[in-house]
Amino acid sequence: MNDPWIWIEAIMTLAILSYLYKDNPIYKAAEYLFVGVASGFYLSTYFQNVLVPNLFVPVWRGTSALFGPGTPAVTDLVRVTSLVLAIFMFMRFSPRGAWLSRWPLGALVGAYAGLAVIGLAQGDLIPQIDSNLLPLVAPGAWKTLAGAQGVAQGMAAFLGLFSNIVLIVGLLATLVYFFFSLEHRGFAGKTAKLGIYFLMISFGASYGFTVMARISLALDRLRFLFEDWLGIHISG
Amino acid sequence: MKLFDPDRLPIFLAIALLGFLVVYLIQRAKRGQTFFIRKIAGLEAVEEAVGRATEMGKPILYVPGIDDANNIQTIYSMIILGYVAKMVARYETPLIVPIAKAFVVPLAEETTRQAYLDAGHPDAWNRNNIRYLSDEQFAFAAGVNGIILRERPAANLYMGSFFAESLLLAETGFQTGAIQIAGTANIHQLPFFVVACDYTLIGEEFFAATAYLSREPRLVGTLKGTDYVKVVILVVLVVGALLATVHVNFLHEFLNLE
Amino acid sequence: MSLTQRIEALDRRWIFLLMLFSMSFPLIVHIRLPVRTSPEARGFYESIEALHAGDVVYLASDYDPGGKAELEPMLLAVLDHLFRKDVKIVGATLWPAGSPLLERAYKTVAPKYNKTYGVDYVHLGFKEGKENVMVQLGKSIREVFPVDYYGTKLDSLPLMHSGFNGNPIDKLGDTKLLVNISIGYPGTKEWVQQVRGRFQMKMISGCAAVSAPEYFPYVQSGQLSGLLGGLAGAAEYEQLIGRPGWGVTGMAAQSLSHVTIVLLILVGNFVYFWNRRKGAARS
């Protein structure tokens, strides 16, 4: 309660919460301080964790190997080119040399494109199609329905009977909605309409989960204020 | 050392099939063949919204997402931004583009300047409307909300990659009564756009919008390529499910990468 | 103005106060509710339960302060569960603001099971590069992390030197399980796309409730062997490992707040349509 750092954290928390009442100078100062501290944090973290171990040290080794004795390893040469490309990045500020910054951007976009093609094909496309090749009724669904006790389990088992059919029909209908070569009329129109209904149920589920997430965030701050700052015992 | 990893064959085939179709259809589109693309409700609304805003002489707000230039959605948003800028160039309506990442500022500037040039009004382009607000998500959202409440745009367009701040933008816009149209492939933000906006481009529709709007050969070719592959997938899904029902699993074995 | 019109035009600060009460009352009054386990949370628990003493897991702690409220309880519970089973942990993060959070979690749980740094667990720190780093880790950890978070060379850490039954841990494949705590991009989706299939890793994930619905297809397809969704997921897992913590405590406040939100939606719509019908009837 009397640790000065807890007071600092409490002031930070309350300064942001004050925005709920109305925008005020304290909130604005805290917001600007936040952007500054965040930027300074990123600067130091990238410097310590990326630039020093992955760039300055190897490049220093690369350049010294290049000009010094012995043959430079391939990796050191590439590291030097990375440094050169990284410097080109900063050319973006000079009016004349701005186009130079496109070289590293090109390499970066190329790298991400290559990884995206592989990752999406192997991680998403094939496995998701494969895992929907399901029998119309899940094996054992009838058995669970027969063995279900009580209304609740009965309802769940009854729904279980239709799980695979709904999964198959739902996927097909939603894919038809995302089909752009047919006007939404007639059979295609009705299927696309069914697809929208499935999408809306999925957005409803996401809405529910997001509400849960946001509330947990506020709860964490309230716990700090009540327990650490005001000393009211809470957590289990 | 294995030359080619055999159980990665289905992946190779999928990429090869899609790649071939996309390249072939882009060539056909370049040679002038026209392709049918269905109406996209969200885009009809964009034209209507821009029209209404220009009549009322009130500004249009276009937020190209908060992600960096390496996110495909930001690049696609630039294409839609270019299209909207071309529509707006002929009128005095200011097109305000708040930006959240330093890298995106030059992209947005070049895209809008080019669009105003193509529309024949290079002088109407106003660099101050491309406003870098902050790299920080909520400072950016507060900045955009400030613009919405102060300059009261008649149409708010949110196109690109959005995260938790989507709710803040959509709700503030909802209060001012502006027409709001959103488009993003970030699935988790769609519920908030769907609830608070008049029209929403859902996931792929956002990507399809660029092809529909621009009719640019590369984009139309890609859209049709992915559509035809979708037909193949629909067939595989139906056949696969029926086969699985009768306990024949060769399709599952082939596609199973485990 | 009729009552319903006044309600519809209610200053939103009253709603803020209502939410403040819904979240604070159950916390202060210590209401504790039993938590039911969802199938995907049980899968998360059983995947760790199946590990043996001496096995090594790769812990991708990809979150930052914004996600602390939901994910720190999960991380603390995972560390508790892993250390209790004498499983060794190679931890790192792809989020710039993530390293101090992992460090603090280690420092909170490790002493309880007197685990020593470098032998039982390792903190490699943060590395920028997103998907690039993931694929590289599949091939060579040392290429990505020449030194750990404290600047020590990897080979001078016993776990990294001989953790893979005697020989050095070179790549992700040398670990038994990929445990991912994820708040956004890069996170669970990218680990599934770039690493899970390519390097045949068994993977479980704890994620923010916002992204949980998107990952259910990965659970059904078997790409994810377990999933914890938001604070509710943390509470379920805490209860499964018999260590009720903040997750379980928060559930009562979460429950009352959800009821408040549901009522707000219903009342909001009732008032909206009532005024429209009244308004239409009058004009």
Place this chain on the structure above:
Amino acid sequence: MLRREIPIFLAVMVGWFMVGEFFFPWAEPGGTEVQQMAVIITAAGVILGVANVIRINLLKVSRRQKDWQYSIFLLVGLIVMGFLGTVLPIVHAAVKGGAWTLGSLNLVGITDGTVFDRLYNRIYVPLSATMYGLLAFYIASAAFRAFRVRSTEAALLAAAAIIVMIGRVPLGEKIWDGIPLLTDWIMNVPQLAAKRAILIGAALGGIATGLKILLGIERNFLGSD
């Protein structure tokens, strides 16, 4: 030529390296180096971003533009956190200084027990966490004021949201033990089918876009020249 062809050539080369390395394992070693380059360039991009923040705010203060007083808070925060993690460690290493401490905290470095880490935990964390915490209040006001059920689609969305919200918390089971089972079914069947369709569609779109970059067809990332 230099403005457009070389960046695209670089993109194509680097991209195919990544793809080739996946299908042809013998290309293994090369891939890691190229990825190493991407890591360094991304880090350089971040330093660029921070430099941009400094430039904008320094201008704002020097020209006394609106809200310039607040930019001072930003610059102070940035300089303190930046200095502790970059300049100070270099000076400390160069001078081979001993333990530079402020009270019980170590001044140099960014790990546990340093001033940097304490500022991170007591200023950055609460500010960031509370910023997100505000969303709980906004979501409540949005639920009341911006969640109008005016169509069948909106009704389905609302019904699913309400069932999931009640079913995911212990209260749901208290009302009727069927609700959590209904929530599990919604999450694992209808919701999953729609999310899977979105996943497949996004994968196709993403692969196509990636391939266009690899084939030098997609040039938009350069902006029109």
